[in-house]
Amino acid sequence: MKKLLLSLLCLSALGCAKEPEPEKSVDVLLIGGGIMSASLGTYLNELEPTWKIDLYERLPQVAEESSNAWNNAGTGHSALAELNYTPEKSDGSIDISKAITINESFEISKQFWAYQVEQGVLNNPKSFINNVSHMSFVWGDKNTEFLKKRYEALVRSPLFSNMEFSDDPQQIKQWIPLAMEGREPGEKLAATRVQTGTDVNFGEITNQLIDSLSQKDTFNVHVQQEVRDITRADDGSWNVTMADLANGEELSTVNAKFVFIGAGGGALKLLQKSGIPEANGYAGFPVGGSWLVTHNQDVIQQHQAKVYGMASVGSPPMSVPHLDTRVINGKKALLFGPFATFSTKYLKNGSLLDMFSTMTTSNIMPMAHAGLDNLSLSTYLIGQLMLDQKDRMDSLREYYPQAQDKDWEMLQAGQRVQIIKKDEKAGGILQFGTEVVSSQDGSIAALLGASPGASTAAPIMLHLMEKTFKDKVASPEWQAKLKDIIPSYGQTLNDNVELANKTRAWSSERLQLNFVEVKSEQEKAEQAPEAETNAEAL
Numbered sequence: 296m297k298k299l300l301l302s303l304l305c306l307s308a309l310g311c312a313k314e315p316e317p318e319k320s321v322d323v324l325l326i327g328g329g330i331m332s333a334s335l336g337t338y339l340n341e342l343e344p345t346w347k348i349d350l351y352e353r354l355p356q357v358a359e360e361s362s363n364a365w366n367n368a369g370t371g372h373s374a375l376a377e378l379n380y381t382p383e384k385s386d387g388s389i390d391i392s393k394a395i396t397i398n399e400s401f402e403i404s405k406q407f408w409a410y411q412v413e414q415g416v417l418n419n420p421k422s423f424i425n426n427v428s429h430m431s432f433v434w435g436d437k438n439t440e441f442l443k444k445r446y447e448a449l450v451r452s453p454l455f456s457n458m459e460f461s462d463d464p465q466q467i468k469q470w471i472p473l474a475m476e477g478r479e480p481g482e483k484l485a486a487t488r489v490q491t492g493t494d495v496n497f498g499e500i501t502n503q504l505i506d507s508l509s510q511k512d513t514f515n516v517h518v519q520q521e522v523r524d525i526t527r528a529d530d531g532s533w534n535v536t537m538a539d540l541a542n543g544e545e546l547s548t549v550n551a552k553f554v555f556i557g558a559g560g561g562a563l564k565l566l567q568k569s570g571i572p573e574a575n576g577y578a579g580f581p582v583g584g585s586w587l588v589t590h591n592q593d594v595i596q597q598h599q600a601k602v603y604g605m606a607s608v609g610s611p612p613m614s615v616p617h618l619d620t621r622v623i624n625g626k627k628a629l630l631f632g633p634f635a636t637f638s639t640k641y642l643k644n645g646s647l648l649d650m651f652s653t654m655t656t657s658n659i660m661p662m663a664h665a666g667l668d669n670l671s672l673s674t675y676l677i678g679q680l681m682l683d684q685k686d687r688m689d690s691l692r693e694y695y696p697q698a699q700d701k702d703w704e705m706l707q708a709g710q711r712v713q714i715i716k717k718d719e720k721a722g723g724i725l726q727f728g729t730e731v732v733s734s735q736d737g738s739i740a741a742l743l744g745a746s747p748g749a750s751t752a753a754p755i756m757l758h759l760m761e762k763t764f765k766d767k768v769a770s771p772e773w774q775a776k777l778k779d780i781i782p783s784y785g786q787t788l789n790d791n792v793e794l795a796n797k798t799r800a801w802s803s804e805r806l807q808l809n810f811v812e813v814k815s816e817q818e819k820a821e822q823a824p825e826a827e828t829n830a831e832a833l
Contacts, residue, residue, distance in 0.1 A: 429492025661723025
């Protein structure tokens with residue numbers, strides 16, 4: 296009905312350009328040249344090598360928005376250091392369920408990348424993934440007590456059994472000397488460390504995956520092509536209309552049996568254009584970020600870790616402060632942040648009208664309710680926007696007391712869009728994380744939301760295929776292939792120590808990462824008396 300009314304209005308105004316007839320048909324059309332489309336395209340090419348797949352990106356190159364190495368933290372999110380994944384419950388205990396889920400998800404990503412290395416799709420693992428210790432670092436009585444409880448809860452899980460804890464300043468100084476120099480004697484501190492954490496260049500992974508795909512006869516990459524409309528064809532397929540930004544915005548249309556909208560912040564508007572009822576009620580709240588960055592090698596060499604702290608009250612998960620070692624294009628850098636920024640753009644290279652263009656009668660009330668229920672977030676953002684360079688350096692000095700102004704400069708990071716959706720009880724809620732939204736027939740799907748995002752692209756795209764290609768996923772052929780790509784597919788690692796060690800050893804070897812065997816609670820308990828005996832003998 297909506298499309299019909301728009302058509303009548305266009306005819307009456309005699310001013311609407313008619314969509315061109317489809318120039319060609321493809322099996323799969325991917326919108327957006329980021330790690331999500333690259334991962335899904337790689338899966339589908341391996342599962343169905345004869346399918347014709349086209350990828351469309353509005354920028355001159357792929358991996359230039361959220362997947363770009365400088366537009367994200369580069370953390371292989373595995374809940375080793377991120378305190379927001381382990382909330383404290385009302386009874387004082389620590390809920391580690393989300394941490395386990397996040398960790399399991401990243402293991403799937405590592406297996407996916409390891410398989411691509413085996414196949415020669417990804418090359419030189421050091422170019423996109425490197426071991427960097429993941430640490431949590433806090434100060435003050437309340438925070439150190441929380442961190443110790445968190446450690447005690449997590450270390451009982453096999454996936455976190457290699458975590459170390461210390462509240463000894465001398466020990467912590469050995470781990471992160473940069474963060475300890477110049478601190479007041481007697482300050483209450485605590486830290487945890489996992490040495491098998493990773494720094495990941497998601498842009499490099501995206502480029503390598505798409506470079507490999509573009510060599511296939513069945514896969515085509517189109518840049519500087521901006522999707523303007525998505526409409527249903529009579530047979531249930533989709534006509535996708537693009538403007539050629541390099542050639543006077545000339546329009547063309549491609550017909551696709553399946554469409555994936557992996558356009559980051561631009562996904563919501565395109566999903567709305569599809570007209571599927573599943574898109575109703577979704578809105579987006581944009582949050583940007585910026586970093587303090589140093590390239591001073593004397594400073595960088597003193598810090599080899601990703602150090603996460605406590606989030607400010609009301610801040611989104613992506614704004615948890617952290618001091619990060621990065622490895623980008625073979626060079627190390629040190630970043631601190633992020634500092635939240637606000638813009639009505641949904642993409643770093645977007646328009647200030649992005650947020651307003653997605654407002655509809657179905658999502659305006661959820662947006663209002665979510666806004667009223669998240670006043671603390673508004674207060675946080677206002678506070679962030681009022682920060683000057685001195686304020687930012689003062690924040691850095693909480694993690695690096697002897698930081699010098701001359702060593703640090705500001706760098707604008709990427710733009711993220713948090714999900715706002717309808718809720719029967721609250722009217723509307725602000726939801727952190729990502730969500731796959733698809734049509735009932737599975738012919739079109741979009742990925743909305745942000746963190747942890749890129750580091751869990753492989754499991755997110757697995758979930759998407761399970762929703763949109765149900766029959767295919769259930770077939771013996773796809774099942775067998777998926778188990779080749781993801782050796783632990785269909786199983787969990789936290790309750791299977793043998794499988795966890797086997798798959799981690801396999802992926803670590805191929806990705807050239809350190810491997811440390813995980814242990815069950817029983818194994819740790821059995822080894823504890825032996826360790827005590829050895830200590831007494833010494």
